Amino acid sequence: MERNLRQVYQEAQQQNLKMPQGHLEEFEQRLKKEFPKKRKSMKLFYWSSAAVVLVLLSLVIKPMKTEEGKQVKEQYISLGSLSPELEKVENFYTKGVQLQWASLKANTSNEELVNATEDRMNLLDENYKVLTDELNQKGPSEELINAMIQNLEMRMRLLIQLKGRLNDLKKTENENNTRSL
Numbered sequence: 692m693e694r695n696l697r698q699v700y701q702e703a704q705q706q707n708l709k710m711p712q713g714h715l716e717e718f719e720q721r722l723k724k725e726f727p728k729k730r731k732s733m734k735l736f737y738w739s740s741a742a743v744v745l746v747l748l749s750l751v752i753k754p755m756k757t758e759e760g761k762q763v764k765e766q767y768i769s770l771g772s773l774s775p776e777l778e779k780v781e782n783f784y785t786k787g788v789q790l791q792w793a794s795l796k797a798n799t800s801n802e803e804l805v806n807a808t809e810d811r812m813n814l815l816d817e818n819y820k821v822l823t824d825e826l827n828q829k830g831p832s833e834e835l836i837n838a839m840i841q842n843l844e845m846r847m848r849l850l851i852q853l854k855g856r857l858n859d860l861k862k863t864e865n866e867n868n869t870r871s872l
Contacts (some may be wrong), residue, residue, distance in 0.1 A: 801860055
């Protein structure tokens with residue numbers, strides 16, 4: 692193959708080579724056969740996945756019944772039992788809140804602030820329980836799931852704000868102590 696490509700091209704043009712009739716159509720058919728269209732749309736995949744999840748959830752939410760029709764036990768649903776992603780979100784926030792509480796130390800100067808935050812945390816906890824009960828009664832909905840996630844986020848923000856305030860109080864106390872010396 693030491694021939695120059697330009698020479699090969701010029702020779703082919705001089706010979707006036709033409710493709711056989713129907714060659715292009717046959718080639719396109721072979722391409723379609725070998726490489727069919729893979730997916731029509733990712734949206735269709737997501738919508739069908741969502742439909743399957745909803746059907747499965749509707750089956751899980753219904754109470755289990757015995758042969759006589761008596762109710763054996765009702766399934767209890769939490770945010771984490773809806774999907775692995777929601778379980779990760781719920782675990783992230785609940786563990787974060789637990790760690791934040793564990794790191795706080797109440798003393799006489801900040802006891803009122805900690806107690807006030809604890810009261811607000813208890814209200815958020817009661818609200819979360821109401822949302823969980825609603826989830827079990829009405830089934831999952833986007834608004835309900837978002838409300839539950841927002842509740843967990845508010846708990847975390849509340850504790851982070853408390854920690855910031857306590858650090859500010861500590862700094863001012865330290866500044867006052869150094870000024871008085």
